[in-house]
Amino acid sequence: MSAATESAMPKPGPAMFKPAIYAALGILVIAWPSIGNDYLTYMATLILINVIAVVGLNITVGYAGLLSLGHAAFLGVGAYTAALLLIAGVPLPLTIAAAAVTSFCFGILFGLPAVRIKGVHLAISTLALQFGFFFVAQRWVAVTNGDNGLQTPQASLFGFVFNTDERLYFLVLPFAVLACVAGSNLFKTRVGRAFVAVRERDYAAEVLGVNVIWTKLLAFAVGAAYAGIAGALLAIFLRLVNPDQFLVSVSVFYLTAVLVGGRGSMLGSILGAVFMTLLPEMLRVGASAIVSDVSGYVGFLATAREFLFGALIVIFLHVDPRGLVGIIGKLGGRIEFRG
Amino acid sequence: MALILELCLIGIASGSIYAIGAMGFVLIYKSSGIFNFAMGEMMMIGAYFLYTGMVIFGLSLYAALPLALLASALLAAGMERWLLRPLLGQPHEVMIMVLFGAGAMLRGIAGMVWGHDILRLPEILPRKPVFIGDILIPGTLFWGFLMMIAIFGGFIVYYRFSRTGVAIRATADDQTTAECMGINIRGMFLFTWVMAGLLATAAGIVGASVNGLSPYLGNVALEVIAVVLLAGLTSIGGTLLAGAIVGVMLTLIGFYLGGAFQQFMPYLLVLLVMIVRPRGLFGTKLVERI
Numbered sequence: 001m002s003a004a005t006e007s008a009m010p011k012p013g014p015a016m017f018k019p020a021i022y023a024a025l026g027i028l029v030i031a032w033p034s035i036g037n038d039y040l041t042y043m044a045t046l047i048l049i050n051v052i053a054v055v056g057l058n059i060t061v062g063y064a065g066l067l068s069l070g071h072a073a074f075l076g077v078g079a080y081t082a083a084l085l086l087i088a089g090v091p092l093p094l095t096i097a098a099a100a101v102t103s104f105c106f107g108i109l110f111g112l113p114a115v116r117i118k119g120v121h122l123a124i125s126t127l128a129l130q131f132g133f134f135f136v137a138q139r140w141v142a143v144t145n146g147d148n149g150l151q152t153p154q155a156s157l158f159g160f161v162f163n164t165d166e167r168l169y170f171l172v173l174p175f176a177v178l179a180c181v182a183g184s185n186l187f188k189t190r191v192g193r194a195f196v197a198v199r200e201r202d203y204a205a206e207v208l209g210v211n212v213i214w215t216k217l218l219a220f221a222v223g224a225a226y227a228g229i230a231g232a233l234l235a236i237f238l239r240l241v242n243p244d245q246f247l248v249s250v251s252v253f254y255l256t257a258v259l260v261g262g263r264g265s266m267l268g269s270i271l272g273a274v275f276m277t278l279l280p281e282m283l284r285v286g287a288s289a290i291v292s293d294v295s296g297y298v299g300f301l302a303t304a305r306e307f308l309f310g311a312l313i314v315i316f317l318h319v320d321p322r323g324l325v326g327i328i329g330k331l332g333g334r335i336e337f338r339g
Numbered sequence: 340m341a342l343i344l345e346l347c348l349i350g351i352a353s354g355s356i357y358a359i360g361a362m363g364f365v366l367i368y369k370s371s372g373i374f375n376f377a378m379g380e381m382m383m384i385g386a387y388f389l390y391t392g393m394v395i396f397g398l399s400l401y402a403a404l405p406l407a408l409l410a411s412a413l414l415a416a417g418m419e420r421w422l423l424r425p426l427l428g429q430p431h432e433v434m435i436m437v438l439f440g441a442g443a444m445l446r447g448i449a450g451m452v453w454g455h456d457i458l459r460l461p462e463i464l465p466r467k468p469v470f471i472g473d474i475l476i477p478g479t480l481f482w483g484f485l486m487m488i489a490i491f492g493g494f495i496v497y498y499r500f501s502r503t504g505v506a507i508r509a510t511a512d513d514q515t516t517a518e519c520m521g522i523n524i525r526g527m528f529l530f531t532w533v534m535a536g537l538l539a540t541a542a543g544i545v546g547a548s549v550n551g552l553s554p555y556l557g558n559v560a561l562e563v564i565a566v567v568l569l570a571g572l573t574s575i576g577g578t579l580l581a582g583a584i585v586g587v588m589l590t591l592i593g594f595y596l597g598g599a600f601q602q603f604m605p606y607l608l609v610l611l612v613m614i615v616r617p618r619g620l621f622g623t624k625l626v627e628r629i
Binding site: 061065066067069110113114117120121123124125127128129131132135136139249252255256259299300302303304305306307308309310311312313314317318321 | 374376422425426430431432433435436437439440441442443444445446447448449450451454455554558561564568599602603605606609610613614617
């Protein structure tokens with residue numbers, strides 16, 4: 001009762017500015033390609049794709065409390081599905097839908113042996129999927145073309161060809177917005193609340209009539225489906241799919257994004273994706289300020305990146321488990337509750 | 340027939356390397372309930388420590404080995420003390436994520452310091468092949484196997500009969516009771532990590548002298564995890580048998596079906612154990628099902 005009246009009343013303070021902030025953000029996002037140059041548009045598209053993937057992982061890890069160490073493999077499944085279908089000449093909307101469905105099914109398949117057992121098994125299963133995916137992508141040359149990967153043809157919709165960075169940006173943008181809206185609305189529904197209930201206390205959730213196994217499986221597979229969409233968009237955007245894009249280090253990347261942004265927070269997913277996409281660029285710019293010719297240090301930078309991602313996971317878990325959202329909340333002098 | 344026997348012996352020998360790594364795994368899991376996702380990286384870093392001592396500083400084996408062991412013991416102790424202890428009591432996902440992050444850090448350090456090329460350790464194990472009847476076994480593997488068995492035997496004796504071994508087992512059985520009996524639980528956690536670090540280094544050094552040394556040596560973690568799951572997460576002695584089984588399976592599959600399938604194997608095995616028998620072959624504690 002009291003909770004209902006509380007949420008009905010307009011909250012004082014910063015919440016009053018929320019519509020204004022959203023409107024400003026919306027205008028900025030739509031006008032971005034005309035403000036920025038090609039490079040900025042390119043980076044923004046990459047950020048949007050990562051937002052989709054990070055929201056997905058956050059549903060699995062942050063909201064449902066399940067650990068996935070193989071998120072990159074689900075992106076890979078989506079990317080290869082999309083690339084193969086586009087090469088076969090399947091229309092764009094069907095391709096993206098198929099990528100989501102395939103990744104969803106993979107999520108069910110690989111979650112199934114693990115979610116029944118409490119403990120570390122899901123983490124192991126996803127790690128196994130991560131390594132397994134790489135080997136299949138690398139060795140099943142007849143389908144995946146091995147290390148050379150697949151060239152994705154230019155995507156088009158009703159004769160409209162997505163051939164410039166700006167057009168690709170506007171292809172990805174609706175998906176990213178939809179992913180965030182769907183993600184935050186999910187937790188106002190029965191299913192989404194069941195995710196959180198299972199995270200908090202699975203026995204209690206079961207007593208309340210939640211089917212724990214099905215809920216866990218669904219949370220895991222929904223995260224995978226998000227990754228599938230992100231993977232498909234990545235294949236369309238980069239026009240190339242190869243096994244090296246979906247290594248363990250990429251899974252570390254997404255896990256870091258969730259932890260840095262904030263577990264169980266939509267805003268956190270967005271912040272995490274922005275921060276983590278820009279971090280390697282900052283690293284590159286920082287390195288080129290020190291060394292004049294960066295090209296000799298590409299391998300070094302890649303490992304430095306992996307070290308940095310690992311360090312960020314460790315630091316954020318120790319210092320502020322709520323991530324950037326928690327830090328912003330502290331700076332704003334109020335406590336934001338997750339969920 | 341002789342060929343199959345030869346492959347089996349090679350498999351058992353290479354399985355013993357996984358078994359030692361798995362033993363460190365189980366030791367930590369038993370005493371503190373933490374699943375060490377950075378075990379493969381600890382093996383790799385230990386081998387790099389020895390490489391640094393012998394090749395970069397030009398020390399002899401007898402000087403470099405104790406230094407490498409000391410360095411990895413310090414590393415393991417530091418990980419326990421600074422990474423995990425502040426998070427004690429948090430959900431296990433948090434522990435796994437921290438260790439996963441620590442593994443990425445170790446891989447990054449190895450890549451930055453020693454580069455990505457596959458390095459060769461100096462010949463610390465004789466390369467000359469060993470003949471048993473008609474059967475030929477590569478020398479490094481044979482002597483590595485003997486070393487692993489010696490370490491395994493020594494550790495089991497220590498674990499069963501020494502005062503510290505009893506204290507570790509008491510901690511594993513029941514932390515509260517162990518603490519009431521005057522056992523320093525935190526000290527035990529630290530000690531098991533140091534032991535696991537030493538075991539990982541031994542396994543890493545032998546593994547690197549058989550297969551070469553690179554930051555990707557840590558990927559052997561999946562084979563080690565397969566052994567751990569097959570043995571059942573809580574059985575120290577079981578890791579040797581599970582290691583032999585996994586080793587033989589890997590070698591036979593690698594020979595008859597090719598290397599790609601060999602790398603695919605541990606992954607299938609992990610899933611299979613989870614579906615068919617989640618508590619493994621020798622696991623004592625019942626796995627909590629939902």
